[in-house]
Amino acid sequence: MAASARSAFDDLATQTAIIGKPQRVLFILSMRGGKILASGIDTAADGILKLAGAENAIQEFSGYKALSEEAIITSAPDAILMMARGGDHSADADKLFAHPAISQTPAAASRSLIKMDGLYLLGFGPRTPAAATDLYKALYEAGAAAN
């Protein structure tokens, strides 16, 4: 199992090594009432983005914090990453891209929203190589929204 994980990581590393311009990705934890909680550095989300060969759009703070609306525009993400969850937390793409600040990002222009299961994406367990590869494919092969 360790060997297969290692080889999966190696495969992914060779693929991500040839990326010319990494995609800037904004990970949004929640957006209740229009207030956006996003991931900075030193988080599981930041880690998986690095593995998948993407660049976290927010480098200025660590942890998950409330992001100011204007900072979303200036951070100019190419894609939005969210956790797929039941109930009212999973804002659908239309609602997300209708948000005034998000509507001004390159992600909205290409309607790039990636939703993945929270535990799969951020669990950092045995499935992490597969999750990172899925994220890589969603970002660089499928092009636009994988969901």
Added chain:
Amino acid sequence: MYLSSLVNRATHWPVSMTPAGDGDRRPLALRTIWFLAFGLLTAVIAGLSIGPSGTGFGTVLSYFTSMFTGAEIAARERIIIESIRLPRVIMGVLVGASLAVSGAIMQGLFRNPLADPGIVGVSAGAGLGAITVIVLGTGVLAPVILPLGIFAVPLAAFFGALFTTMLLYRLATRGGQTSISTLLLRRIAHAAIAGAARGILIYLADDAQLRDLTFWGLGSLAGATWQKCLAVAPIIVLAMATAPFLARGLNALALGEAAAHHAGIPVQIFKRISIIAVAGATGAAVAASGGIGFVGVVVPHLLRLFMGPDNRTLLPASALLGAALLLICDAISRTIVAPAELPIGVVTALIGAPFFLWILMSRRGLAGMG
């Protein structure tokens, strides 16, 4: 000498209803209102011009001139000003004004300069109403909540605030006297009950709701949209519109309920209207922005020290200063740790709490001198 007489008069409670002679500070009060109106205008312009994205005063200026000249400005700048900063500034004005006016009305109603929606627990009641809707709104209460749409949270906060204010007033007032120590003791009991109810809701909430609740408790104007402004504006504007009619009654009430009755004020009806106005304004403000403390106690108190306790001028001045103060605090909250946001409740508490301590200290000083 002059200063000490100023402080003495301001903290003398109750006060004369008819300012006359050398006690007449009405001209000063009117000048102050003009000055505050100008200050609010400055704060609005600052609120529109300050932000982490670098869109500054020049762009704001060209945005407004473009309305007349028809000149084009970049879509990005337009969105930042029109959809992000402008609703936020309007929300700040609404919330700041309603917190400060609620504080001023409550101080008159309780005849105590330290009453404030936050301190006596009205905000906690409003918060409990709002949290209930956030946590249970998609579950047990969904059939009641969903048809209300965006009005659900403001309405729940309003009823929470109304219930707490009525309970509080009934419990704290005996024979026309409101005792501050009783009030504070009751407040502790209320806080325990509200805390327990919150605890149950926190237990029921999932992880994302928990995070929402934490940040919500600290207050923020982030996420203000035109739609949300429209949801809270009717309640706040209605509550604010009653304030000018309440001013005379509050002045009379400062002499005591019996005196107010003899002055021709229908005391019971008057108190009920005041309570509903406070609950409406506080409830809507709390629903829109979470727990923003200290504006309600600091603003009216500062103005009372400066321009005297006449509610006819104190209420409008409180609205202006409360709005301006909140806009400045919001500008700080969204730039100081950019690109993240510092919850505005933290900023107002950092400014408000030392001021509150200063009030307490200076009152003790006065008592020692007297």
